[in-house]
Amino acid sequence: MADEMGVFETIYQCRAMRRLKPDPVPEDLLVRLIDAANQAPTGSNVQGARWIVVRDAEQRAKLAELNRKAVTAYIGPQSGRPAALPHQPADKRQRMLDAVLWQADNMQHIPALVIACYEFPEPVPPSGAIRAGGSIWPAVQNLLLAARALGLGAAPTTLGLSDRDASRAVLGLPDNVEAFCLIPVGYPTGNFGPVTRLPVEETLRWDRWS
Amino acid sequence: MADEMGVFETIYQCRAMRRLKPDPVPEDLLVRLIDAANQAPTGSNVQGARWIVVRDAEQRAKLAELNRKAVTAYIGPQSGRPAALPHQPADKRQRMLDAVLWQADNMQHIPALVIACYEFPEPVPPSGAIRAGGSIWPAVQNLLLAARALGLGAAPTTLGLSDRDASRAVLGLPDNVEAFCLIPVGYPTGNFGPVTRLPVEETLRWDRWS
Numbered sequence: 001m002a003d004e005m006g007v008f009e010t011i012y013q014c015r016a017m018r019r020l021k022p023d024p025v026p027e028d029l030l031v032r033l034i035d036a037a038n039q040a041p042t043g044s045n046v047q048g049a050r051w052i053v054v055r056d057a058e059q060r061a062k063l064a065e066l067n068r069k070a071v072t073a074y075i076g077p078q079s080g081r082p083a084a085l086p087h088q089p090a091d092k093r094q095r096m097l098d099a100v101l102w103q104a105d106n107m108q109h110i111p112a113l114v115i116a117c118y119e120f121p122e123p124v125p126p127s128g129a130i131r132a133g134g135s136i137w138p139a140v141q142n143l144l145l146a147a148r149a150l151g152l153g154a155a156p157t158t159l160g161l162s163d164r165d166a167s168r169a170v171l172g173l174p175d176n177v178e179a180f181c182l183i184p185v186g187y188p189t190g191n192f193g194p195v196t197r198l199p200v201e202e203t204l205r206w207d208r209w210s
Numbered sequence: 211m212a213d214e215m216g217v218f219e220t221i222y223q224c225r226a227m228r229r230l231k232p233d234p235v236p237e238d239l240l241v242r243l244i245d246a247a248n249q250a251p252t253g254s255n256v257q258g259a260r261w262i263v264v265r266d267a268e269q270r271a272k273l274a275e276l277n278r279k280a281v282t283a284y285i286g287p288q289s290g291r292p293a294a295l296p297h298q299p300a301d302k303r304q305r306m307l308d309a310v311l312w313q314a315d316n317m318q319h320i321p322a323l324v325i326a327c328y329e330f331p332e333p334v335p336p337s338g339a340i341r342a343g344g345s346i347w348p349a350v351q352n353l354l355l356a357a358r359a360l361g362l363g364a365a366p367t368t369l370g371l372s373d374r375d376a377s378r379a380v381l382g383l384p385d386n387v388e389a390f391c392l393i394p395v396g397y398p399t400g401n402f403g404p405v406t407r408l409p410v411e412e413t414l415r416w417d418r419w420s
Contacts, residue, residue, distance in 0.1 A: 006214035007221075007359045011249050011352050035410040039221050040351055041366065045306060047408050056417040096255060117419075133343025134368060134391065138351035140344075141250055142221050145355075149217045156251065158344060172418040181344065198257050200245040207266040208382040209327075 005149040014144055015195050017153025018099040020186030022109040024055075029150055030112055033185065036146035037116075040138035048132070049139045052115040052171055052179075057108075062170045063182065064107035067160030071104035074159055092196075107160070107184060114183040115171060116140050116156070123175035136180045143183065153188035156181040215359040224354055225405050227363025228309040230396030232319040234265075239360055240322055243395065246356035247326075250348035258342070259349045262325040262381055262389075267318075272380045273392065274317035277370030281314035284369055302406075317370070317394060324393040325381060326350050326366070333385035346390045353393065363398035366391040 005013075034051045042048060054060055075097060107113070116139065118132045140156055147154040160182040161167045173179060215223075244261045252258060264270055285307060317323070326349065328342045350366055357364040370392040371377045377389060 004216035004218055007217040007219075007355055008214055008246065010217040011246050011356065014249065016251055016255075031410055031414065034414050036218065036221050038407045038410060038413055039224065039405045041226055041354070043368065045226075047413075049413060051414045052417070052419060053414065054417050059417050134347050134350075134366070137344050137347030138354070141348035141351040144251070144348070145217055146221065156344070158253070170418075172420045174419065177419065195249045197248045200241055200248060203248055203257075203259060204241065204244050204261045204263065207262070207264050207269050208380075209262060209384065209387065210382045 007145075010145050010149050013192055013194055014148045015193055016096075016099075016155035017188040017190070017192070018103040018155050018184070019106075019189045020110045020153050020184060021189055022111060023187050024111045025152060025186060029152065030114075030185070032150065033114070033143050033146050033152070037139040037143040040142045042135035042139075043132070046135065048119045049136050050117040050119045050177065052117060054113040054115065054171075055111065059170065060110070060113055061108045063113055063160060063167070064104075066163050066166055066170070067107050067157070067182070068104045070159045070162045071100060074162075075100060103157075103184065110184040110186045112185040114143070114154075114185055115161075116143075116180045116183065117173070117177050118180065120176045120178070124178050132178070133180070140181060140183065147185060148192065151187065152185055153192075154183050154185045156183045158182075217355075220355050220359050223402055223404055224358045225403055226306075226309075226365035227398045227400070227402070228313040228365050228394070229316075229399045230320045230363050230394060231399055232321060233397050234321045235362060235396060239362065240324075240395070242360065243324070243353050243356050243362070247349040247353040250352045252345035252349075253342070256345065258329045259346050260327040260329045260387065262327060264323040264325065264381075265321065269380065270320070270323055271318045273323055273370060273377070274314075276373050276376055276380070277317050277367070277392070278314045280369045280372045281310060284372075285310060313367075313394065320394040320396045322395040324353070324364075324395055325371075326353075326390045326393065327383070327387050328390065330386045330388070334388045342388070343390070350391060350393065357395060358402065361397065362395055363402075364393050364395045366393045368392075 118136045144154050158181050161179050328346045354364050368391050371389050
């Protein structure tokens with residue numbers, strides 16, 4: 001398959017892209033992202049992953065406002081949080097924070113906000129929703145990889161949904177659907193580049209922890 | 211990148227492979243899986259994903275026994291569960307159950323059992339562990355895609371870890387580490403093939419749920 005990005009190439013070049021242009025993304029590409037996402041496994045193959053792709057300007061503005069409030073509370077200058085973020089050299093941490101704050105200021109202009117949801121057979125008890133993470137987050141990763149391969153920027157955030165009642169009201173979610181993350185999608189203003197992560201030997205043990 | 215599988219090709223051909231040969235998997239391939247997994251995003255880029263790759267025969271036998279008990283209780287002939295699995299035609303459901311039961315009988319012979327863990331800065335409250343799903347399951351999906359591209363079969367199961375105390379004791383997990391799933395990895399006895407999933411239009415809504 002010489003005419004698409006290689007899977008390892010994509011995995012190693014799939015950096016979180018938060019600064020995105022307002023240019024619209026063709027609908028067929030958005031559908032392709034969701035279809036690729038749905039190929040991921042779900043527990044017992046129940047396939048309850050559901051997606052809301054928000055392009056309506058008024059809806060985007062409402063979600064952007066919820067996200068802005070949450071970001072301000074969580075990592076704003078008054079929170080003390082920036083200095084507490086672990087495992088990051090100061091310059092890298094600052095770059096991430098700058099991008100998160102840029103995104104908070106500009107989310108309403110990003111052309112598509114994808115909401116990753118899971119539909120349960122019954123009304124959601126909070127614990128039940130959370131336990132389904134293994135049936136929705138693998139799909140989110142497929143979506144991020146597909147976006148990267150199509151030249152689209154994306155990065156999931158849970159912060160924008162942290163006011164659960166308010167975000168559910170904006171999205172019109174029924175009792176049996178839970179939203180897990182919000183993924184702004186658009187063409188990046190900057191360049192894609194390699195991911196940098198911990199050396200593998202710091203993360204891997206053989207046979208037992210200790 | 212003509213010399214590796216394409217990312218879409220991999221996503222669409224990444225079926226759960228449960229029947230695996232006992233042949234060992236070269237260590238460098240196992241390390242490659244884990245390194246690919248680690249490229250996935252984690253909340254605030256904390257990178258707490260940790261991996262135990264179990265090759266030791268005695269350890270595999272202990273984990274296989276825990277899994278066998280859990281499978282028997284969950285989907286064995288007495289549980290009534292097989293008939294209850296949703297969204298599956300009867301023949302497909304039966305094939306999946308046959309594979310799960312095969313795996314339960316043979317897990318001790320599968321050459322590598324990968325445990326996906328997350329290391330927290332503090333002892334794990336059960337709720338805290340579960341909320342970290344977004345920081346470990348994307349990595350699991352990267353691992354599955356990397357395995358597929360390397361010709362290895364893999365499929366995550368949470369059932370084998372459902373006796374939490376017993377599995378933690380086998381793995382020697384400290385208080386601040388939680389295990390999320392067990393991924394048997396090996397060369398498949400059968401052929402890879404396409405994933406079949408719901409049509410995308412049944413999973414996608416625009417702008418709001420309703």
